[in-house]
Every structure is written in C-alpha cells, then in structure tokens.
Amino acid sequence: MAPRPVPRARTARVTALAALLLAAGTACGGSDAPPNAEVAQPSPVRDRIGTLSIHSAQGPRACTASVVHSPRRNLLVTAAHCVQNRRIGLLDGLVFTPGYRNGYTPYGTWPVQSITVDPRWAQDDDPDYDVAFITVRPVDGREIEDAVGGNPIGTDQGVGLTVSVTGYPNESDEPITCSVRTRSQGSTQERFDCGGYTDGTSGSPWVTASGTVIGVIGGYQEGGESPGTSYSVAFDQRVADLYRRATT
Template sequence: MTDHPHPRAPRPQDDLAPLQRLGRGARLAGGLAFAAALSLGGAGMAAADPGDDLGTTTFSQSDQEGATEYWTAERMESAIPADTLIEGEQAPDGQVESSETVQVPRVDPLAATQTQSGEADWSFEADPSAAASGTDHIGKVFFTVGGNDYVCSGNAVASQNGSTVSTAGHCTSESGQWASNWVFAPAYDQGETPYGLWSATELYAPEQWVGQEDMNYDIAFAVVAPESGSTSLTDAVGGSGIEFNTERGALYTSFGYPAAAPFDGETLEQCQDYGSDDTLGGTDDQAIDCDMTGGSSGGPWFVGDGADGMQISVNSFGYTAQPNVMYGPYLGDVAQDVYAEAAAA
C-alpha cells in the first residue's frame, strides 16, 4: 500500500464513534440498511472477479424502461432519505491507496435544436452560452431497496461514454445486493425534471464497499441512458471534471438535495469549507462544516468556490459526536479504477 502523502491525526483510543443519520444537529448523508437481506427484482448480486477492485451489475432494457415508468411525480416526492437505516453503524479506520494525481477535464453541454413538432432534436452544436459554472449536471438519484423508495444526490462527470454519474456507494448497493429502479434526474428543482429521467444501464462500486461496506470507499458510478432519444448525458447537461489522488485540505464546495428537516429536498443546496482529516473515527475521509441532511448523499464536492472546479469527493456520512460536519471519501487509486471501468462502458 502506498503511503498517503498527508499524515492523519492519531486515532482516538476509545471505540469508533458511531455514524448517525442526517438530522438537525446530527447528520449522516443518507444510507441503506446494512442488515436486511433483500430481494431486488431485476438487480442481481454484486459481481466481481477475484482480486478485482470493483463490483458491477447490469440492467436490461426492460429494467431501464420500468425504472423511468416507476418514478412518477408522487413517488419522487415521497421517496425517503435513506439515512435512518444506517444509524448506529461504525466507520472503520483505514488508509486509502494513493499514487499520482490524475485529472479528467470537464466537458460543457451542447445545444439541441428545436424541431417543428416542438421536440428536441439531439443533433448538437457547441453552445458558447453554456455556463461553465452552472449546476444542471447535478441532480437527484432515486432508487428502490428492500421494497422502499429512497433518494440521494448525484453528478454527471466527464467520461468516454458521456453518460457517467457519480454518487455514494450506499446509494447503489447494500449487503452485496444492488438497488433497483435506479434513475438520475439532472437539474431537479421543485418537482421539475427538465432533462427527464436517466435510468442506469450499469452500476459500479469498489469491492471494498460492495463486499465490506467500508466507508473509506463509499463512492459509486452509474452509466445511464435517457428515457427517450440517444443523446449522451454530458451533451445534455455537461460533465464535471474529476480528480483522483488530490491534494488534501483545500477549499471545497459541496452540493446536494437534503430532504430531511429543516430541508425539503426540492432545491439544490451547498456548503463550503476547507477540508480537514478525520480525527474521530480514523477514516481517510475529509470533513467539512456542513448542515445538509439526508438526501444529500452522493452530492459532489468541488475544489474551490462553486461547481466549476474538479470533483474530488461526494457527501458520505457524519458522526453523532460532530454535529454539522460532513465527511467525504478520499478518491484514491481504487476509486480511479472503478471510474475508469464505468467511464469506458
């Protein structure tokens, strides 16, 4: 294992501090039940070859069509921030393998022309008016697990296939089982989905998450397809640049759709702070001051002020003993490998 270039503070000698759900004054960024055995319809057991860093699952065309049909406005509105199901879990200490910094540059959206019928013709031309600092690439993630409907957040990232979404690992799989009805709603606002719903064709997460639920690896990527047409996600909304093995302790801006009180999940919210190490539980995650609640899980962290910097993490968890503090996983070599598989799918 390569030593991390920035040492962490010593881990306290007492027991690991328990994670907690995101709530006013005590927050966890949405999660899945860690205990129950699940039956997930079209989604199967997490699959990974021995020694591989990742687990992955594929959804059939009928699964994808069923997912977009499933998420009516009423179901989206009533989806539960899944944070309550992780309450009391513990975050294992650990150091993420890290080597050289790798950056994937952002991509800007393209402009669709309008047909006589009023439908979008996804034959794109470069749109110089596309705002590089816009947030249309950030959206809500909806999924079903254990017979319940849940909500997280996600972000479109630059990729070879043009249709890759980042989110938290716990927004994709639980106890070796994958979620079903997984869709991404970019630019969600007040119940409106201006770019429609994008259903997952594949889900990817580190085997350290899928097999062990290690909070150091609470990151996942989805490859998605539009509910109609053949455009790519980043052509429609753009895609953030993403960075692995990044310098620690910079100024970060975090985005998400917190749905637990005092928020309602209907609008995009943000936090900003300088990253600091986990001195409570000993994970390799970074922490920022942030009051976002359940539903914000999987929302992106960007370097700098705003949404146009490199993405370097996602909203993941918090500790009961640290109110209003959000942790995000350090994206090291394993996360880079998982991203590379998803981006090329």
C-alpha cells in the first residue's frame, strides 16, 4: 500500500498507546544456552539505530528502528507491529532518536511523517508481513540520512549469515548488541539465538558485515516470546516490493 500520513497525536489516545507499547517487544528462548547480548558501544554504523518513542526521546518507548538508504534519504525500517495493529491503528506522535544513550540525543529527534505496511499486515496482522518502512521529517533542513548515513536493504540473502543485531530494551537507556548466525524458521521466517532481547527491541535491524540490513526483529510471535530467540520475516520479494512502495 502507498505511504500514509501519520495523523497528529491526540491526547486522549496517548495513555492507550503507551499501554500498547508494553506489548511491543521481542524474542524467545533456546534450549542450547545462547550467548547474551552486551552493551553496544557507539559507532557510526550503530548511530543509525535508535528508539521509536511517543512525542519525545524521553516519551513512552515503542520499539527500535534504523535508517536505511533511500532516494529521498528519509527512510527507516522497523517491525510493522511497532507502528500499527488492527485494534489501535497507526500509533500517533512517534519520533525517532538515532544514537540515543542515557538521555543524550547526539543527532536530535526526528518526527515520523508516514508509515508503509503491507495490506496483509494492515488487514490481518499477518506475521509474515511484520515489516514497516517509515519516513521522517527533515530537521534543521537536513534529512536523516544526511545526518547519520543509511544501510542498504538486502533481500534473498539466504540463511546461515552472521549478523550484528543492535536494539533498545525498554528497561535500559543504552542499546544492546549481539553477533549471531541466522537460522531458518520455515520458508517465510528466520531466527537467531541470543539472550537479552526483551520488550523494546522489536524492529532491531539484522546487519551483515557489509552493512546490509537483512531482517528486523518481528514476525513470528511478534519477534518472540522470551529473550533468548528472536525472529524476523525473511527479507525476500515481499520486502523488496514494500520498499519500492515506500520509496515511490
């Protein structure tokens, strides 16, 4: 579906939306004692990852998102359940804060302008389409990609790849990261095993050594039911088509 403008936040909905954020998280546990994520140290690539929150960087947290390369240089990727579901509709008043740490916002806060999800997510919350692309408004005359750069989206990359996954647990003011190998979770889903990916880390990008995003935490069980195993929609033609809709 075409990008849709995000309606202005309505005060009466903020409390309900904040409650919904508590359910927007990720991850699930494995029986083979997966490694645990560590605090992510700042770097130019990690600074492309940030928090999605309501109204301000200190507002209620939704999820994690990251900047991806696009023709207009204003695009993020996250999980669809972070920004919309059938009960609430689109979340109002979202802002993106790249590189957020301990209250510090080195690149400012960027208001969300529009959200693109697949019609099958919008209609049925279908976990095989739990991906969203978000445009953000310019700040001080600059687009977000001009401020922090952007990673390319990669599709049809297969499984068994080593990725770095960085995201923001709601209970922490610092991001966590883990280097892991992807595994298949059926024909339309992938997974990785690493502990620590709790509520708030949905939408965290799966970044290869070349800097390509090949997944985001989401999909099956909206990313997972416990912190040791996380899921993503397989980035294939479905995601390539959605990216095309978001950028045209």
